[in-house]
Amino acid sequence: MEVKQAIQKRHSVRHFTDQKIDSKQLKEMIGIAQKAPSWVNSQPQKVYVAQGETLEAIRKQQQELTITGAKTNSDIPPMSRKLWSEQAQKNMAEWSHGIPAVLGDNWQET
Numbered sequence: 001m002e003v004k005q006a007i008q009k010r011h012s013v014r015h016f017t018d019q020k021i022d023s024k025q026l027k028e029m030i031g032i033a034q035k036a037p038s039w040v041n042s043q044p045q046k047v048y049v050a051q052g053e054t055l056e057a058i059r060k061q062q063q064e065l066t067i068t069g070a071k072t073n074s075d076i077p078p079m080s081r082k083l084w085s086e087q088a089q090k091n092m093a094e095w096s097h098g099i100p101a102v103l104g105d106n107w108q109e110t
C-alpha cells in the first residue's frame, strides 16, 4: 500500500470482532508501531498483549472504573476542555454528541 493511500484510508476503529489474531501477526504489527516518532525520541511506551481471560478481566475492570467515575491515570495531565481554543471547543462539542449513547449519563467533560 502506498503511503498516500494508507493516510487517506486511515481511520479510528471503535468496534471490534472476536476474531482471533495470530501472535506472529500481532508481533509484526507491534514492531511496525514501534517505528512511530516520540517526544525527544523518548519511546516511553510499553506494549502489553492480553488475550482470553486476561483481556476479559481488564475489559470488565475498565468498564467498572468508567461507570464509577474513577480518577484516570494519564501519562500527561489532560488539559481541561475549557482551556482549548473556541474553535476546538466547538469541534469537540459537535463531535461528542454520541458519547452519552455509549456511556449513559455517567460521564463528564474534563
Ligand SMILES: Cc1cc2nc3c(=O)[nH]c(=O)nc-3n(C[C@H](O)[C@H](O)[C@H](O)COP(=O)(O)O)c2cc1C
Residues within 6 Å of the ligand: 010, 011, 012, 013
Ligand atoms: C493525540 C490524539 C489523541 C486522541 N485522543 C482520543 C481520545 O481521548 N478519545 C477518543 O475517542 N479518540 C481520541 N483520538 C482519536 C480522534 O478522536 C480521531 O482521530 C478523530 O475522531 C478523527 O477520526 P478518524 O481517526 O477516524 O479520522 C485521539 C487522536 C489523537 C491523534
